[in-house]
Amino acid sequence: MIHSHDEDTNIKNSELFTLTYGSIVAQLCREFNNNYIEVNNQLDKMGYNIGLRLIEEFLSKTGCKRCQNFRETVDVICKVGFKIFLNIQPTNDNWSQDGKSCSIVLPDANPLTEFVELPITSDTKISRELWYSNILCGVIRGSLQMVQVDVDITFVKDRLRGDDRTEMRIKLNKILKDEVPAGED
Amino acid sequence: MIHSHDEDTNIKNSELFTLTYGSIVAQLCREFNNNYIEVNNQLDKMGYNIGLRLIEEFLSKTGCKRCQNFRETVDVICKVGFKIFLNIQPTNDNWSQDGKSCSIVLPDANPLTEFVELPITSDTKISRELWYSNILCGVIRGSLQMVQVDVDITFVKDRLRGDDRTEMRIKLNKILKDEVPAGED
Numbered sequence: 001m002i003h004s005h006d007e008d009t010n011i012k013n014s015e016l017f018t019l020t021y022g023s024i025v026a027q028l029c030r031e032f033n034n035n036y037i038e039v040n041n042q043l044d045k046m047g048y049n050i051g052l053r054l055i056e057e058f059l060s061k062t063g064c065k066r067c068q069n070f071r072e073t074v075d076v077i078c079k080v081g082f083k084i085f086l087n088i089q090p091t092n093d094n095w096s097q098d099g100k101s102c103s104i105v106l107p108d109a110n111p112l113t114e115f116v117e118l119p120i121t122s123d124t125k126i127s128r129e130l131w132y133s134n135i136l137c138g139v140i141r142g143s144l145q146m147v148q149v150d151v152d153i154t155f156v157k158d159r160l161r162g163d164d165r166t167e168m169r170i171k172l173n174k175i176l177k178d179e180v181p182a183g184e185d
Numbered sequence: 186m187i188h189s190h191d192e193d194t195n196i197k198n199s200e201l202f203t204l205t206y207g208s209i210v211a212q213l214c215r216e217f218n219n220n221y222i223e224v225n226n227q228l229d230k231m232g233y234n235i236g237l238r239l240i241e242e243f244l245s246k247t248g249c250k251r252c253q254n255f256r257e258t259v260d261v262i263c264k265v266g267f268k269i270f271l272n273i274q275p276t277n278d279n280w281s282q283d284g285k286s287c288s289i290v291l292p293d294a295n296p297l298t299e300f301v302e303l304p305i306t307s308d309t310k311i312s313r314e315l316w317y318s319n320i321l322c323g324v325i326r327g328s329l330q331m332v333q334v335d336v337d338i339t340f341v342k343d344r345l346r347g348d349d350r351t352e353m354r355i356k357l358n359k360i361l362k363d364e365v366p367a368g369e370d
Contacts, residue, residue, distance in 0.1 A: 015242045016235070016270045017202050020320070023231040024209050031216050046208040050201070053300070057200045085201045115238070135205070 018114045025132060036129035043131070047138020048145075055143040058084065066147070070172045071095070073149060074102060077140060086111050101171035103156070112136070113160055127162070131155040137168060148176040203299045210317060221314035228316070232323020233330075240328040243269065251332070255357045256280070258334060259287060262325060271296050286356035288341070297321070298345055312347070316340040322353060333361040 024046070025039070032038040058064065062080055067073040078090045088111065094103040112133045131137075137153045144151050150173040157163035209231070210224070217223040243249065247265055252258040263275045273296065279288040297318045316322075322338045329336050335358040342348035 015239060016324075017205070019235040019238055020202070020206060020209070020231075023235060024205070024212070026234075027209070027212070027227070027231065042212075046205075046212065050204040050208060053204055054200060139201075 014111055014114065018111060018116075021112050021135070022116060024135075025130075029126075029130075034125070036126060040129075040131050040134045043134035044138040044141070047135035047140075048142035049138075050135070051139040051142020051144075052146055054085065054139060055146040058143065070099060070149075071102075073144070074104065074170065078104060081140075081143070101169065104168045104170055106133075106166040106168075108159065108166075110159075110166055113166075116160060127160075131158060132160050133158070133166070140168075140170070150174050150176060199296055199299065203296060203301075206297050206320070207301060209320075210315075214311075214315075219310070221311060225314070225316050225319045228319035229323040229326070232320035232325075233327035234323075235320070236324040236327020236329075237331055239270065239324060240331040243328065255284060255334075256287075258329070259289065259355065263289060266325075266328070286354065289338075289353045289355055291318075291351040291353075293344065293351075295344075295351055298351075301345060312345075316343060317345050318343070318351070325353075325355070335359050335361060 025043070028039045028042050029036070032042070058081060061084060064076060064080065067076060074092050078092055082088050082090055088107050088109060090104050090106045092102050092104050096102065110133060112135075116132065131154075134155060137155065141151055141153050151170055152173060153168055153170040155167070156169045157165055157167040159166045210228070213224045213227050214221070217227070243266060246269060249261060249265065252261060259277050263277055267273050267275055273292050273294060275289050275291045277287050277289050281287065295318060297320075301317065316339075319340060322340065326336055326338050336355055337358060338353055338355040340352070341354045342350055342352040344351045
């Protein structure tokens with residue numbers, strides 16, 4: 001279903017993208033009858049499928065070589081991946097001692113949520129359960145899967161919920177070394 | 186649910202947008218069990234809701250004044266609206282004698298379909314029934330509704346189906362003159 005394309009079409013469609021993403025979330029909330037846990041799962045699954053394809057674009061645009069360790073991988077995701085596709089640069093912190101897990105912190109200007117306000121003033125079900133930007137977890141998980149890096153990744157905070165920041169937690173499960181393509185380090 | 190934002194964040198996310206849109210279509214095909222007529226309706230409805238909000242961005246970005254006639258309206262949609270949000274400039278042709286309907290023709294590089302190939306080699310149900318980019322009809326219909334212009338708009342051709350071009354047909358129903366904001370012509 002994918003064919004390659006030659007030139008970079010830099011669409012200036014942040015609003016359209018934001019509103020379109022909002023439509024997906026609203027549509028899923030309707031489809032799953034406000035079962036937000038299931039909506040989170042679906043967003044993650046959609047993101048995963050997108051990630052499986054997006055990595056191809058990422059590698060061809062950046063010529064990025066295999067990272068030496070997981071810290072470098074997370075750095076590349078934050079500084080290059082997010083920059084290319086969403087024009088933001090998250091930071092990472094709170095690394096575990098074994099270097100296998102950390103937090104990825106989105107800047108306040110998360111383009112997925114630019115126009116969104118969840119009803120967070122009271123302790124509503126939606127603000128307790130929905131991870132609005134959950135598609136991003138899936139995108140990262142799917143992209144990394146294609147380069148033989150198996151991770152778990154979930155949101156743990158979201159400014160939309162009234163948290164102090166928007167934060168994903170990523171954890172390296174394993175690097176599937178056997179499947180590293182021949183000729184690469 | 187909308188709050189204004191100050192600066193233009195030009196996201197360079199054509200691939201992410203294209204893939205995300207593809208996810209919506211796939212999701213709807215699953216939800217409605219490959220009833221593509223219903224998928225078309227849903228895409229149109231999602232687009233309509235997006236259009237109701239996107240027009241605000243459009244007006245604030247462009248400072249566009251009320252058009253003098255429907256030809257001018259269609260011209261602005263093609264040359265300014267599509268340019269701003271999708272970075273393409275469709276053309277219009279095949280105007281009816283009364284100046285109330287015409288075709289809007291998308292360029293070959295329709296960013297919604299950049300990576301997509303429908304199974305069009307045989308006469309499949311999906312290629313006969315699905316209007317893949319149907320969200321665009323809804324966006325235009327919704328945007329125009331907010332400026333008191335009531336139109337019908339549908340796809341009539343799509344290169345994804347093997348047609349010679351991708352074409353929407355737009356028809357002016359009426360301009361709700363009574364509701365023109367005071368102070369404007």
